[in-house]
Amino acid sequence: MPADEQRKQLESIAPELLVREAKLREKGLPDLEGVVGEVRMRLAPNPSGPLHLGHSRMAILNDEYVKRYGGICINRFEDTDPARVDPLGYKTIPEDLAWLGVKVGKTIIQSDRFEIYYDIAKKLLEMGRAYVCTCPVETWRELKNKKLACPHREEPFDKQLERWDGMFDGSYRPEEASLMVKTDLSHPNPAIRDFVGLRIDDTPHPRTGTKYRVYPLMNLAVAVDDHLLELTHVLRGKDHLNNTFRQEYIYNYFGWKKPFYIHYGRVSIEEAQLKKSTTAKGIKEGTYTGWDDPRLGTLQALRRRGIRPEAIRRYWVEVGIKEVDIEFSWKTLYSFNRELIDDSANRYFFVSDPVKIKIEGAPDLEAKAPLHPEHPERGYRELKVGHDASVYVGREDLESGPGMLRLKDLCNIELEGQSARYAGNDLGVLKDGVQIVHWAPMDAVPAEVLMTDGTVKKGVVETGVKAALGKVVQFERFAYARVEQVEPSVRCVFTHK
RNA sequence: GCUCCCGUAGUGUAGUCCGGUCAAUCAUUCCAGCCUUUCGAGCUGGAUACCCGGGUUCAAAUCCCGGCGGGAGCACCA
Numbered sequence: 381m382p383a384d385e386q387r388k389q390l391e392s393i394a395p396e397l398l399v400r401e402a403k404l405r406e407k408g409l410p411d412l413e414g415v416v417g418e419v420r421m422r423l424a425p426n427p428s429g430p431l432h433l434g435h436s437r438m439a440i441l442n443d444e445y446v447k448r449y450g451g452i453c454i455n456r457f458e459d460t461d462p463a464r465v466d467p468l469g470y471k472t473i474p475e476d477l478a479w480l481g482v483k484v485g486k487t488i489i490q491s492d493r494f495e496i497y498y499d500i501a502k503k504l505l506e507m508g509r510a511y512v513c514t515c516p517v518e519t520w521r522e523l524k525n526k527k528l529a530c531p532h533r534e535e536p537f538d539k540q541l542e543r544w545d546g547m548f549d550g551s552y553r554p555e556e557a558s559l560m561v562k563t564d565l566s567h568p569n570p571a572i573r574d575f576v577g578l579r580i581d582d583t584p585h586p587r588t589g590t591k592y593r594v595y596p597l598m599n600l601a602v603a604v605d606d607h608l609l610e611l612t613h614v615l616r617g618k619d620h621l622n623n624t625f626r627q628e629y630i631y632n633y634f635g636w637k638k639p640f641y642i643h644y645g646r647v648s649i650e651e652a653q654l655k656k657s658t659t660a661k662g663i664k665e666g667t668y669t670g671w672d673d674p675r676l677g678t679l680q681a682l683r684r685r686g687i688r689p690e691a692i693r694r695y696w697v698e699v700g701i702k703e704v705d706i707e708f709s710w711k712t713l714y715s716f717n718r719e720l721i722d723d724s725a726n727r728y729f730f731v732s733d734p735v736k737i738k739i740e741g742a743p744d745l746e747a748k749a750p751l752h753p754e755h756p757e758r759g760y761r762e763l764k765v766g767h768d769a770s771v772y773v774g775r776e777d778l779e780s781g782p783g784m785l786r787l788k789d790l791c792n793i794e795l796e797g798q799s800a801r802y803a804g805n806d807l808g809v810l811k812d813g814v815q816i817v818h819w820a821p822m823d824a825v826p827a828e829v830l831m832t833d834g835t836v837k838k839g840v841v842e843t844g845v846k847a848a849l850g851k852v853v854q855f856e857r858f859a860y861a862r863v864e865q866v867e868p869s870v871r872c873v874f875t876h877k
Numbered sequence: 878g879c880u881c882c883c884g885u886a887g888u889g890u891a892g893u894c895c896g897g898u899c900a901a902u903c904a905u906u907c908c909a910g911c912c913u914u915u916c917g918a919g920c921u922g923g924a925u926a927c928c929c930g931g932g933u934u935c936a937a938a939u940c941c942c943g944g945c946g947g948g949a950g951c952a953c954c955a
Contacts, residue, residue: 426955461954517953525879525951558953569880571951579953598955621881622950645883646948698904699889705948709888712905722918729915754918788914807913816914856915877916 408697409444412613414640418451419612423477423484424602427457427469431476432654433677433692433708434647440696441615441644443482452485454609458602459491460595462585466660472671476679480689488609490601491587497596500604501559501578505540509633510577512543514557524573527565533574547580547594554580561600563629571622575599603627611639618643618703644701649708652677674832674873685832686852686862686875691717714876721852721860721875726751726758728848729788729818730827730855730872732839734772739793742769742802747821749789761844763821765790769802770822772840777817784809786816788856818856827870829861841870 412419421442425435446453455477459465470489477484504510513520513532523530532543547557559578567573577600584590596604602623606614616624624641631638653659653668654677662668672680682692694716699706727750739745745765751758765771771787778795784803786792792803792814803809810816824840831837845853846866852875854860860875 424955428955458955464954521952555953560953567880569951571880573951576953581953595953597953602955617949618882619949620955623955625881643882643949695889702883702890703948704883707888709905712889715905718917725917727915727917749914753915786914810913818915854915854917856917858916860917 409441409448409700412445412449412640412642415449415612417449419445419449420451420454420610421446421613421615422454422456422606422609422611423482424456424458424616425469425473426461426464427459427473428464428466429469429656429660430472430671431480431679432656433649433652433679433682434654435476436480436679436692437644437647437696437699438615438617439477439480439482440693441701443480444693444697445613445615446483446485451612453483454611455484455487456605456609457487457489457491458598459489459585459587460598460601462581462583462595465586467586472680479679479683481693488605489587490596490605491585493601493605494588494592494594494596496608497578497601497604498594501596501600502541502544504561504577504630504633505544505559506537507633508537508562509629510540510559510561511535512540512547512557513560514543514552517555520560524565525570527573529565533560533562547578550593552580554582556580561626561629563626569622569625572625575626599623599626600630603630606639607631607634607636613640613642615642615644615701618645642701643703645703645705647699647706647708649677650710673834674830675834684862684864685873686721686860687713687717688720691720710876717876718860722854723752723754725852725854725860726848727753727854727856728761728842728845729763729820729824730829730839730841730845730858730861731772731774731818731820731824732829732837732858733775734820734824734840735775735778736770736822737773737778737793737798737800739765739769739771739791740799740801742791745769745790747787747790761842763790763842764823765821768822772820772822772824773817774839777815780815784814786810786814787819788816790819818858825870827872829855829859829872829874831874837874845870 423439423442442453457470501510511533513530515530520530543557544559546552557580558576560574561577563572563574565573576597578594578596580593581595582593585592621643628638653675659668659676663670668676671678672684674681674685691713695713744767747763748760749763750756750760777785782795784792784794786809791805792809793800794803820840820842823843825843827839827841829837845863848863849866850863852860852862859877861872862875863872865871
């Protein structure tokens with residue numbers, strides 16, 4: 381029976397079936413599973429430097445959910461690897477989070493909590509859920525790959541305790557003894573079989589110095605802290621999928637209630653330098669001018685360029701939390717940002733690669749151009765050209781060939797070779813397809829725009845731009861830019877088109 | 878090699894659990910047109926997608942099977 385006929389018949393028999401339940405269209409992020417009352421979530425940055433665009437996703441998603449359901453977002457510094465801590469992070473990360481508008485309800489630092497992890501580790505030993513292994517690393521790994529136990533795995537508690545104490549008192553050097561958490565040696569996934577819980581490292585820790593030499597690894601520390609912080613939901617990248625499985629063993633051994641885990645996919649961000657180690661090296665070697673170099677994908681760099689945190693937030697909310705890998709789109713982020721800044725960005729003429737031309741036969745000229753076309757109440761830029769009738773025009777526009785050009789808000793000119801002749805002020809010429817170009821008066825000042833590829837565009841800009849220090853402006857027909865210096869010369873940073 | 882996850886337009890996303898109103902949503906992008914003054918904004922119109930092949934069914938983006946493709950992990954980093 382064809383579909384039409386079916387419908388007709390159904391209409392007479394049971395019309396209510398034809399009305400589909402109005403499904404709620406999800407706006408923004410999907411709901412979290414298993415929410416009872418308020419949520420408790422966390423950020424877990426490694427304090428090794430400032431946050432970049434990639435980090436902002438995790439922070440914003442957590443913040444969005446905490447704001448939706450109420451509750452708390454805890455910032456937990458994960459600094460259990462003394463060799464990978466850059467103390468700068470303890471300061472810059474909270475600043476970056478504040479700029480993003482992420483509300484941190486509580487901050488804890490794992491390097492304050494070593495005693496807690498030791499305590500748990502000892503309990504695991506007592507329970508027979510962990511062991512101290514003194515096998516060479518390779519031996520242990522080979523056995524594990526063959527689903528075999530190392531000789532230490534099943535030894536009695538007193539022997540384990542002896543070696544455990546030895547880890548602290550210097551009987552062993554790094555890698556000579558480690559605490560292993562038991563899982564299931566026969567697990568089909570080799571990544572899940574027994575994992576290292578704590579190890580020895582004599583590298584001084586930036587915060588605790590040489591007070592401790594036994595450091596927990598993330599799977600132990602994270603499981604313990606997530607539990608003690610009574611988290612309800614944990615958002616993490618899907619690269620942590622196997623870590624979640626490992627941590628679940630610890631939860632099960634103690635009978636702790638597990639949080640809901642949500643894993644999101646990886647993001648590949650084109651054209652931006654994000655890798656922290658490479659960035660740090662580049663800064664040290666002078667390739668980059670600092671953490672806020674506009675070539676970088678750090679939040680500091682984006683802020684410097686005039687990218688608003690709200691645009692970043694909207695972007696990540698639209699992307700959501702699916703487990704698929706995605707490609708980041710600068711164009712979309714810029715579009716969101718443009719929407720945010722356009723209204724407040726006053727207009728100015730910046731002429732890149734300027735050429736001076738004299739307009740022959742011109743009367744006394746003066747332009748009156750709005751600071752913002754949609755906001756005449758903000759006033760006008762009065763650009764005096766005067767008797768001499770000379771202006772700056774971009775080389776590219778000048779070379780667009782002979783013919784008529786409209787100097788925006790000023791007059792029309794007729795180009796012939798290098799000379800220009802006044803051609804009235806009739807806007808009707810636009811109907812004929814005359815190109816409108818921007819220009820600058822002779823009292824324009826030199827200006828530089830720092831581009832995102834590290835190059836600098838040199839030109840001249842109306843002096844009025846000095847009033848916009850610190851703000852994002854729009855250089856007509858060029859781009860949006862943030863004015864970051866006006867004396868002794870004007871310097872701006874490119875925002876986007 | 879082993880384990881796990883995932884495939885809707887250029888990009889991201891809705892729909893997939895509970896098959897039908899899905900010739901598939903929204904955003905961004907791109908193209909064209911409009912606009913007496915920007916390559917910005919606005920308005921109008923257009924473009925592009927259910928990975929492939931079987932099966933089940935009256936009906937498949939949705940269920941089943943098999944391919945193919947992508948990703949993650951198998952670290953004394955997080």
